Amino acid sequence: xxxxxxxxxxxxxxxxxxxxxxxxxxxxxxxxxxxxxxxxxxxxxxxxxxxxxxxxxxxxxxxxxxxxxxxxxxxxxxxxxxxxxxxxxxxxxxxxxxxxxxxxxxxxxxxxxxxxxxxxxxxxxxxxxxxxxxxxxxxxxxxxxxxxx
Numbered sequence: 001x002x003x004x005x006x007x008x009x010x011x012x013x014x015x016x017x018x019x020x021x022x023x024x025x026x027x028x029x030x031x032x033x034x035x036x037x038x039x040x041x042x043x044x045x046x047x048x049x050x051x052x053x054x055x056x057x058x059x060x061x062x063x064x065x066x067x068x069x070x071x072x073x074x075x076x077x078x079x080x081x082x083x084x085x086x087x088x089x090x091x092x093x094x095x096x097x098x099x100x101x102x103x104x105x106x107x108x109x110x111x112x113x114x115x116x117x118x119x120x121x122x123x124x125x126x127x128x129x130x131x132x133x134x135x136x137x138x139x140x141x142x143x144x145x146x147x148x149x
Contacts (some may be wrong), residue, residue, distance in 0.1 A: 001108050001109070001110060002108070002109045002110075002111050002122060002123050002126075003106065003107070003108050003123070004105070004106070004107040004108075004109075004123060004126045004127050004130055005104075005105065005106050005107075005127075006104075006105045006127065006130040006131050006133075006134055007102060007103060007104045007105065007134070008102070008103050008134035008135070008137065008138050009097060009100055009101070009102045009103075009138075010100050010101050010102075010103065010137065010138045010141050010142065011099055011100040011141075011142050011145070012100055012101060012141045012142065012145055013096075013100070013101065014074045014094050014095075014096045014101040015074055016101075016141060017094060017100075017101040017103060017137075017141060018073065018074045018075075018077070018094050018101075020137070020140070020141060021077060021092055021094075021103070021137070022045055022071075022077050024037050024038060024039045024045065024051050025037065025038060025039075027053070029136075029140060030133055030136040030137040030140055031133045031136075032129060032132055032133060032136070033055050033056045033057065033129060034053060034054070034055050035054050035055070035056065035061075036052070036053065036054040037051060037052070037053045037054070038051060038052055039051045040052050040065070045068065045071065046068060046071045047068055047069065047070065047071050048067065048068060049067070049068045049071075050065060050066065050067050050068075050082070051065070051066050051068075051079075052064070052065055052066075053065075053066060057086075057126075062084055062085055062086065063084060064081050064083065064084030064085075064086075065081065065082045065083040065084065066079040066080065066081055066082065067079060067080055067082050069089070070091070074094055075093070075094055076091065076092065076093050076094070077091070077092045077094075078090060078091040078092070086109050086110070086111065087109065087110040088107060088108060088109035088110070089107070089108050090105065090106070090107045090108075091105070091106045091107075092104070092105055093106075103134065103137070105130055105134070107126070107130070109122075109126075
């Protein structure tokens with residue numbers, strides 16, 4: 001199992017951070033490599049909701065269907081892939097901290113074939129991509145706050 005972990009502290013209230021991270025239509029604004037993301041199930045986002053994501057990973061375009069497995073507003077948001085070339089699960093935990101919100105990301109993927117052979121490279125690349133995404137998320141939310149001040 002390949003594990004990716006990343007965290008960031010953002011100078012915004014937990015509600016704002018949670019709302020942006022769980023707004024599937026806006027995922028491509030802060031997660032590089034994601035070209036499309038949309039909810040495919042009816043109703044509000046919550047446990048059991050499904051979504052479709054198109055991403056570029058190591059030069060390959062991957063289409064994946066995800067299912068929300070945990071949804072605790074302003075606290076936790078988790079998904080797992082239900083279709084696509086790489087089985088994986090992700091989890092975002094949101095913690096209020098002095099002056100903002102700490103977001104902790106954990107991703108676990110089951111790599112097979114050639115990807116299993118180069119797992120350390122894949123993990124390193126995905127960790128860098130997750131850290132860059134958190135940098136964009138932080139910049140986006142903190143810039144919005146400055147613009148409204």
